[in-house]
Amino acid sequence: MPIDVAQALAAEPRSAGIAWGHKDVQLYHLGLGAGANPDRDTPATDPDELRYTLESRLHVLPSFATVAGAGSPGVISGLSMPGVDVNLAHVLHGGQTITLHRPIPVAGEAVATARIAAVYDKGKAAVLVVRTEVADTDGPLWTNDAQIFVRGEGGFGGDRGPSTRPEPPTGAPDRTVERPIRADQALLYRLSGDWNPLHADPEFAKLAGFDRPILHGLCTYGMTLKAVVDTVLGGDVTRVRSCATRFAGVVYPGETLRVRMWEEDGRVRVTVGAAERDDAPVLTDTVVEHT
Numbered sequence: 564m565p566i567d568v569a570q571a572l573a574a575e576p577r578s579a580g581i582a583w584g585h586k587d588v589q590l591y592h593l594g595l596g597a598g599a600n601p602d603r604d605t606p607a608t609d610p611d612e613l614r615y616t617l618e619s620r621l622h623v624l625p626s627f628a629t630v631a632g633a634g635s636p637g638v639i640s641g642l643s644m645p646g647v648d649v650n651l652a653h654v655l656h657g658g659q660t661i662t663l664h665r666p667i668p669v670a671g672e673a674v675a676t677a678r679i680a681a682v683y684d685k686g687k688a689a690v691l692v693v694r695t696e697v698a699d700t701d702g703p704l705w706t707n708d709a710q711i712f713v714r715g716e717g718g719f720g721g722d723r724g725p726s727t728r729p730e731p732p733t734g735a736p737d738r739t740v741e742r743p744i745r746a747d748q749a750l751l752y753r754l755s756g757d758w759n760p761l762h763a764d765p766e767f768a769k770l771a772g773f774d775r776p777i778l779h780g781l782c783t784y785g786m787t788l789k790a791v792v793d794t795v796l797g798g799d800v801t802r803v804r805s806c807a808t809r810f811a812g813v814v815y816p817g818e819t820l821r822v823r824m825w826e827e828d829g830r831v832r833v834t835v836g837a838a839e840r841d842d843a844p845v846l847t848d849t850v851v852e853h854t
Contacts, residue, residue, distance in 0.1 A: 570646030581632025641693030683724030
């Protein structure tokens with residue numbers, strides 16, 4: 564059994580110092596398409612976009628937490644914890660949740676501590692919850708939970724974990740926006756630290772079963788959160804308290820994300836589909852909690 568559940572859960576957390584500055588934040592935002600919105604009649608220098616791209620006006624989209632310090636120690640560290648010996652070819656990023664404890668500063672230094680918070684038995688797969696907690700000298704900043712599916716590692720008789728999923732939103736969405744994905748967007752986004760050739764190398768993508776490179780799931784995640792902030796929260800990133808999602812399918816550079824939003828008390832429920840492929844699901848079970 565490659566995953567020793569007891570050993571994985573008992574393993575000492577791994578900590579590492581991380582640091583970031585305004586260039587890291589700007590590069591991340593550009594990788595999400597900030598400053599380039601061909602579906603809207605606004606220039607790259609529109610004040611709403613300069614909040615993401617100009618250092619003198621900069622604020623930080625909370626999803627930056629997934630790449631701050633290049634994600635160190637993060638998911639890869641979690642997959643090399645004692646008790647975890649898995650084939651990375653069988654690993655899928657199933658979901659992501661970020662909880663903000665306070666707004667992320669434009670520049671900072673912090674300590675990121677990663678551990679295996681849970682191991683669930685889903686039958687044909689095991690699910691690892693890799694939790695990364697980040698704090699600076701003023702206290703906690705954010706908590707990242709990555710849900711990692713490991714195919715072929717279930718069936719060990721363990722806890723199945725949470726089995727209920729939220730009911731899908733009903734009725735017409737309150738808002739629907741479309742966000743085009745530039746042809747070069749994955750090439751730009753990967754400069755924030757995810758160097759997986761699946762997102763850049765056509766030959767590697769074919770070996771993985773795709774006819775061309777796919778966009779990073781966490782790029783879609785960030786684009787979706789930006790859409791919610793810009794259209795529902797008045798562009799105020801400090802209102803975001805958490806953002807959870809499940810990765811339901813792939814999207815390709817050059818396609819268009821169709822983001823549907825249902826506004827509820829203190830939260831926004833979201834679905835994301837690939838517009839050119841009959842709204843094939845990309846993100847589901849997506850909830851942004853806010854003030």
